[in-house]
Amino acid sequence: MNLDNHSSRKVSFFRSAFSVAVILFLFLTSIDLLVVALSHLGGDIVTSILYVTANPFVSLFIGLVATAIIQSSSTTTSIIVAMVASNSLDIYSAIGYAPIFDLEKKTWDPSLAGFITEIKKLPELLWSSQVAGEVTQKAAELTGLPPGVPVVTGTTDAASEALGAGVEKTGDMMMMYGSSNFFILKTETLRPVRSFWASNFLEPGSFVLTGGMSTVGSMFKWFGETFPGRSVAEWENLALKSSPGAGGITSLPYFAGERTPLHDPAAKGVFFGMSLSSTAGDLYRSLQEAVGYGIRHNIEEMEKAGAHADRIMAIGGASESRQLMQIITDITGCPQHFPRQKLGACYGDAFLAAVGSNYFNSINEISRWVGMQEEITPSETSKAIYDKGYERYRELYNSTRHLVNRPWGETGIDCNDPFSGRNRTNLKKDDNSID
Numbered sequence: 001m002n003l004d005n006h007s008s009r010k011v012s013f014f015r016s017a018f019s020v021a022v023i024l025f026l027f028l029t030s031i032d033l034l035v036v037a038l039s040h041l042g043g044d045i046v047t048s049i050l051y052v053t054a055n056p057f058v059s060l061f062i063g064l065v066a067t068a069i070i071q072s073s074s075t076t077t078s079i080i081v082a083m084v085a086s087n088s089l090d091i092y093s094a095i096g097y098a099p100i101f102d103l104e105k106k107t108w109d110p111s112l113a114g115f116i117t118e119i120k121k122l123p124e125l126l127w128s129s130q131v132a133g134e135v136t137q138k139a140a141e142l143t144g145l146p147p148g149v150p151v152v153t154g155t156t157d158a159a160s161e162a163l164g165a166g167v168e169k170t171g172d173m174m175m176m177y178g179s180s181n182f183f184i185l186k187t188e189t190l191r192p193v194r195s196f197w198a199s200n201f202l203e204p205g206s207f208v209l210t211g212g213m214s215t216v217g218s219m220f221k222w223f224g225e226t227f228p229g230r231s232v233a234e235w236e237n238l239a240l241k242s243s244p245g246a247g248g249i250t251s252l253p254y255f256a257g258e259r260t261p262l263h264d265p266a267a268k269g270v271f272f273g274m275s276l277s278s279t280a281g282d283l284y285r286s287l288q289e290a291v292g293y294g295i296r297h298n299i300e301e302m303e304k305a306g307a308h309a310d311r312i313m314a315i316g317g318a319s320e321s322r323q324l325m326q327i328i329t330d331i332t333g334c335p336q337h338f339p340r341q342k343l344g345a346c347y348g349d350a351f352l353a354a355v356g357s358n359y360f361n362s363i364n365e366i367s368r369w370v371g372m373q374e375e376i377t378p379s380e381t382s383k384a385i386y387d388k389g390y391e392r393y394r395e396l397y398n399s400t401r402h403l404v405n406r407p408w409g410e411t412g413i414d415c416n417d418p419f420s421g422r423n424r425t426n427l428k429k430d431d432n433s434i435d
Contacts, residue, residue, distance in 0.1 A: 088132040089123040090155045092208075095199040101125075103192065106200060128155040128202040129355040129363065152356035155202060157345040158182055158210075161315065163202065163363060164348030165339050166370035171310030175295070175336070177318035179221075180259075182212035185302060185309055193305040195261035196298075202352070202363050209307050211260030213294045217318045219255050219269070219287060227280070236323050238281030239288060244330075244382035246289055247282035248273045250392045252400075253290040261301040262397070268404040272396055288324050289386070292331030293393040299332055312336045313372075315344070322376070329376045331386045340373040 094101040100113045100122075108122050126132055132153040140147040154160070162174035162184040173185040187207045192198040196211040215222075224235065254267035271283065299309055314336040319325060329336050341347060351369055354360050360368070 087123045088126050088153055090128045090153045090202075091125050091200050092128060092159050092202055093156050094125055095197065103199070104190065126153045127204060128153050128159070129352045131356055150357065152353045154349060154352060158184065159202060160345035160348030160352065162208075162313075162348065163351055163366055164341075164344060164346070164370065165313040165315050166337070166366055166372065167313060168364050168366050171308055173309040173312050175312045175314050175319075176212075177216050177314065177316040177324075179216065179218040180212060180214055180256075181216045181291075181295070183210065183298070185209045185307055187307045191305055191307055195263070195301050196305070197260075203355075206363070209302055209305070211298055211302075213253065213291070213298070214256040214259050215253055215269075216291055217316075219253055219291075220318070222255060223284065223287060232321075235280075235284045236321065238279070239285040239323065240281070242279065242281040242285040244289075244385045245389055246286035247278055248275070249278060249282050249286040250389060250396055251283075251286040251290040252393070252397055253287065253294055254397075258294075261298055264401070266404055267397070267401065270396060270400060272392075285327075288327050289331065289389060290393070291324065292328040292386070293390050295328055296332045296390060297394070299334065309334055314338055315342070325376050326379075329378050330382055331390065333378045333383075335378065336376045337372045338374040338376075340371045 091106050094106075095103060100109055100116065101107075102109045106125065108119055108125070110119055113119055113122060124132075130153050131150040133151050135143070135145050135147055135149040135151060137147050139145065158176070161176060165174045166172070167174050167184060167186055170186050170188045173183055176182045185208060186201065187198075187209055190198055190200065190207045191209060193209070196209045198207070198209055200206065201208045220232070220235075224230065224232065230238075250270075250272045252268070252270040252272075254262075254264070255269035257265035258267040271286065274283075302309065312332075312334055314325060315338075319338065325336055347369075348366075351360070351363070351366055355363060355365075
């Protein structure tokens with residue numbers, strides 16, 4: 001057998017397998033199809049449409065454009081997907097394909113990308129408000145839209161959400177409180193740091209740091225299901241009867257590991273400091289405070305990297321709890337603003353389409369579209385209590401992380417040593433008591 005030919009075939013096989021794996025990964029984790037912004041007059045049919053496309057799947061698929069037709073409140077919304085003759089990806093989203101994507105040069109890296117596929121097969125990299133192509137004749141026939149309508153590149157849901165929330169200038173930070181937490185902080189320069197994800201943003205000269213916590217709403221959902229019988233409002237009323245510091249209980253919110261700034265998938269949730277006087281309200285409030293401590297941890301680490309949050313735009317389902325928002329604001333010391341409109345990512349998509357259509361010059365004009373209905377400011381009353389609680393919060397993780405990384409059953413106790421705690425060899429088989 002020719003070993004050289006065998007080795008060559010083996011390398012070729014693994015290279016092909018790797019390529020297929022990467023393409024499947026890109027397919028499964030592809031950018032969400034962006035919803036198109038529409039406007040309509042009363043019960044009349046749509047009178048104007050703005051178009052935004054999504055991310056194509058490398059060389060396998062061509063770009064997609066979604067158009068939503070809204071008639072009146074009594075009718076359903078239909079989504080029509082039409083093909084456009086372009087293959088493009090926005091520069092913000094391209095960070096998800098590093099290291100094939102070069103963050104600083106904003107191009108594909110031929111030394112790595114060429115190993116997977118031909119460079120010419122990769123999508124063209126465009127800014128999010130750039131026109132990617134036009135509605136084709138085939139698309140026009142499928143949708144009834146006029147051929148030649150420009151199609152804007154678009155971006156991911158989180159970036160559109162940030163734009164729709166009013167993130168406009170350096171120091172603006174979108175804070176999305178959902179099942180998990182995700183934030184986007186606009187920065188003056190590109191700041192690659194170990195703890196967060198730095199990226200170019202939506203147009204030339206715009207940059208962000210992004211990150212998030214693994215659990216927020218999902219943690220409260222788990223708590224309510226684990227201790228059933230009360231609604232969220234009832235739990236919050238009990239938490240009101242507690243006080244800052246949660247009756248001495250400090251919680252770690254790492255019920256699904258933690259993302260930034262820890263990057264620790266093995267991290268675990270913890271309730272610490274419980275006693276016979278601890279109440280159900282104390283437990284619930286400790287989780288509320290844990291979210292605040294987690295946000296503060298992220299903000300402090302970003303400040304160490306030279307990125308400062310001047311104001312937070314709070315969005316997402318959990319932001320509807322003003323009690324939770326006030327606790328977070330008091331702990332972080334950073335005001336939180338709440339956008340008047342709550343359309344989410346599609347509102348940002350619409351603005352990108354408006355910029356791409358030259359209705360606006362830049363995404364930095366988003367304040368002309370987005371107004372704030374409310375602001376929550378920090379209270380100094382509980383600052384000292386929360387500062388102490390934050391110290392415990394940070395120390396608690398550092399003090400327990402070595403325990404949760406041990407295999408189950410490994411306690412560090414020598415079962416044959418009578419002076420090492422509970423001696424398992426003295427357990428009676430009949431009553432589990434200790435001699």
